[in-house]
Amino acid sequence: MHEFRFDPVRLPASAQALRGEVRAFIAEQLAQGRFDPRVNSWGSRDPAFSKACGERGYIGMCWPKEYGGHERSALERYVVVEEMLALGAPVGAHWVADRQSGNQILKHGSERARRQILPQICAGECFFSIGMSEPDSGSDLAAVRTKAVKVEGGWKISGSKVWTSGAHEAHYLIALVRTAPLEDDRHAGMTQFIIDTAKPGFSTRPIYNLYGGHDFNECIFDDYFVEDDMVLGGVGSGWRMVTGELAFERSGPDRFMSTFQLLLESMRQIGTQPNEQEAAELGRLIAHLATLRRMSTSIAGQLELGANPAIEAALVKDIGTTFEREVPEVFRKLLGVEPSLGHSADYAENLGLTTLRAPSYTLRGGTREILRGMIARGLGLR
Ligand SMILES: Cc1cc2nc3c(=O)[nH]c(=O)nc-3n(C[C@H](O)[C@H](O)[C@H](O)COP(=O)(O)OP(=O)(O)OC[C@H]3O[C@@H](n4cnc5c(N)ncnc54)[C@H](O)[C@@H]3O)c2cc1C
The missing domain is CATH 1.10.540.10 (Acyl-CoA dehydrogenase/oxidase, N-terminal domain)
Incomplete structure (x- = not known):
C-alpha cells in the first residue's frame, strides 16, 4: 500500500x-x-x-x-x-x-x-499546449488513434486531437501519438512528439466552451512531418512520459485557486460584519484553502527532493478542484445574487462566468473518477 x-x-x-x-x-x-x-x-x-x-x-x-x-x-x-x-x-x-x-x-x-x-x-x-485527448480517447489515453509512420529522418503524423487548450495561440504542442499497433500491452507503442504549430500539415479549429469562449481546439495532423530529434524520451516511451508529466500538472496551486478572485470579491461583498451563516461558510472555505495549500507545498517540497508524488498530486487535484467548483455555488446561495452574463464587469457577471467555468475544473487534467481510481489503488483498495 x-x-x-x-x-x-x-x-x-x-x-x-x-x-x-x-x-x-x-x-x-x-x-x-x-x-x-x-x-x-x-x-x-x-x-x-x-x-x-x-x-x-x-x-x-x-x-x-x-x-x-x-x-x-x-x-x-x-x-x-x-x-x-x-x-x-x-x-x-x-x-x-x-x-x-x-x-x-x-x-x-x-x-x-x-x-x-x-x-x-x-x-x-x-507557448505550449497539451495534445493528449482525442474524440474517443480522454480518460483512456491508451486508446489514442493519431498515428505516426516512420519515414527517412523523422515521422509522418495523421489524425486529430480535441480539447487542446490554447493550441490556436501556441508555438508548440506536445502530442501523444501511436507509433506501433495496439497490442496486449495497451500502454506500449505510444510516443510523444514536439509539434511546431507553424509547420505545414498542422491546423486548428476552434471548439467553443460553455460560456461561448474560445479556449480549446480541435488540432488536425495531415501528413505532418516531425524530425527524429523532436521525439521526447525515445520511441515507445509515451505512456511513461505522460504519467510523469501529470504529477507536475496536478499538484500546484492552480488546482485550488482558479476561483480565488471570486472568493476575495465575495468577502468584500460580505464586508467586515458577516452574519453567523456567512462567517461559518467563509471560515469553512478558508480552512479548506489553508489545508490544501499545506498539502500542495508539501508536494512541491517532495518534487524538490526528486520524488514522484503522483498519488499525493491526484489527491490534491481531487480535493482542490472540488473546492474551487464549490466556491461559486456557495456564494450564489449565500449572497442571493443572480449570476448574469454579458452585462458588466460587476460581481454578478463574475459569478456568472465562474459558474459556467466551474464544471470544467474537475475534468481538465484528469476527471474526478479517474483520480479517485488512482487514489484507491494507492490505498490498496483496488
Ligand atoms: C477546460 C478543459 C481543458 C482541457 N484541456 C485539454 C488540453 O489542453 N489537452 C488535452 O489533451 N485535453 C484537454 N482536456 C480534456 C480532458 O483531459 C478530458 O476531458 C478528460 O480527460 C476526460 O476525457 P473525456 O472528456 O473524453 O471524458 P471520458 O473519458 O469519456 O469520461 C466521461 C465520464 O466517464 C468517467 N469515466 C471514464 N473512464 C472511467 C473509469 N475508468 N472509471 C470511472 N469513471 C470513468 C469520467 O470520469 C467522466 O465522468 C480539457 C478538458 C477541459 C474540460
Missing part, C-alpha cells in the same frame, strides 16, 4: 523574500493598467504580460542557466506561481510551457530541442 506523505514544509527565507518582489512587480503592472485581476487567471492569455514575466526571471525558474533558466528552487517557484494566482495575473500564455512542457523537454528532449526551445520559453515568448 502506498504511504501517503504530506510532510510539512517551511518556505525558505529566499522564497519569502521573493514574495515581496512578485507583489511589487504585479502592483507595478496593475498601476500601469496592464491587466485586470481575473478569475481563472491561468486560463487568461496575455503574451505581453508573459514577456514581462520572462524579463523578471519568473519563467523556467528551476531550469539550468545554460538553457535560459534561473536555477532557483521549486519552493521559490511555488511562491511566484502562488502570488500570480492570488493576484489574478493573466499567466495563461506561458503556463503550460512553464509548468510541464519545458520540464519534459529539459529531462527527455534532444539537445537541439533544449537549445532551441527552452530559452524562448524562459523569455516568455514561446
Whole structure:
C-alpha cells in the first residue's frame, strides 16, 4: 500500500523574500493598467504580460542557466506561481510551457530541442499546449488513434486531437501519438512528439466552451512531418512520459485557486460584519484553502527532493478542484445574487462566468473518477 506523505514544509527565507518582489512587480503592472485581476487567471492569455514575466526571471525558474533558466528552487517557484494566482495575473500564455512542457523537454528532449526551445520559453515568448485527448480517447489515453509512420529522418503524423487548450495561440504542442499497433500491452507503442504549430500539415479549429469562449481546439495532423530529434524520451516511451508529466500538472496551486478572485470579491461583498451563516461558510472555505495549500507545498517540497508524488498530486487535484467548483455555488446561495452574463464587469457577471467555468475544473487534467481510481489503488483498495 502506498504511504501517503504530506510532510510539512517551511518556505525558505529566499522564497519569502521573493514574495515581496512578485507583489511589487504585479502592483507595478496593475498601476500601469496592464491587466485586470481575473478569475481563472491561468486560463487568461496575455503574451505581453508573459514577456514581462520572462524579463523578471519568473519563467523556467528551476531550469539550468545554460538553457535560459534561473536555477532557483521549486519552493521559490511555488511562491511566484502562488502570488500570480492570488493576484489574478493573466499567466495563461506561458503556463503550460512553464509548468510541464519545458520540464519534459529539459529531462527527455534532444539537445537541439533544449537549445532551441527552452530559452524562448524562459523569455516568455514561446507557448505550449497539451495534445493528449482525442474524440474517443480522454480518460483512456491508451486508446489514442493519431498515428505516426516512420519515414527517412523523422515521422509522418495523421489524425486529430480535441480539447487542446490554447493550441490556436501556441508555438508548440506536445502530442501523444501511436507509433506501433495496439497490442496486449495497451500502454506500449505510444510516443510523444514536439509539434511546431507553424509547420505545414498542422491546423486548428476552434471548439467553443460553455460560456461561448474560445479556449480549446480541435488540432488536425495531415501528413505532418516531425524530425527524429523532436521525439521526447525515445520511441515507445509515451505512456511513461505522460504519467510523469501529470504529477507536475496536478499538484500546484492552480488546482485550488482558479476561483480565488471570486472568493476575495465575495468577502468584500460580505464586508467586515458577516452574519453567523456567512462567517461559518467563509471560515469553512478558508480552512479548506489553508489545508490544501499545506498539502500542495508539501508536494512541491517532495518534487524538490526528486520524488514522484503522483498519488499525493491526484489527491490534491481531487480535493482542490472540488473546492474551487464549490466556491461559486456557495456564494450564489449565500449572497442571493443572480449570476448574469454579458452585462458588466460587476460581481454578478463574475459569478456568472465562474459558474459556467466551474464544471470544467474537475475534468481538465484528469476527471474526478479517474483520480479517485488512482487514489484507491494507492490505498490498496483496488
Ligand atoms: C477546460 C478543459 C481543458 C482541457 N484541456 C485539454 C488540453 O489542453 N489537452 C488535452 O489533451 N485535453 C484537454 N482536456 C480534456 C480532458 O483531459 C478530458 O476531458 C478528460 O480527460 C476526460 O476525457 P473525456 O472528456 O473524453 O471524458 P471520458 O473519458 O469519456 O469520461 C466521461 C465520464 O466517464 C468517467 N469515466 C471514464 N473512464 C472511467 C473509469 N475508468 N472509471 C470511472 N469513471 C470513468 C469520467 O470520469 C467522466 O465522468 C480539457 C478538458 C477541459 C474540460
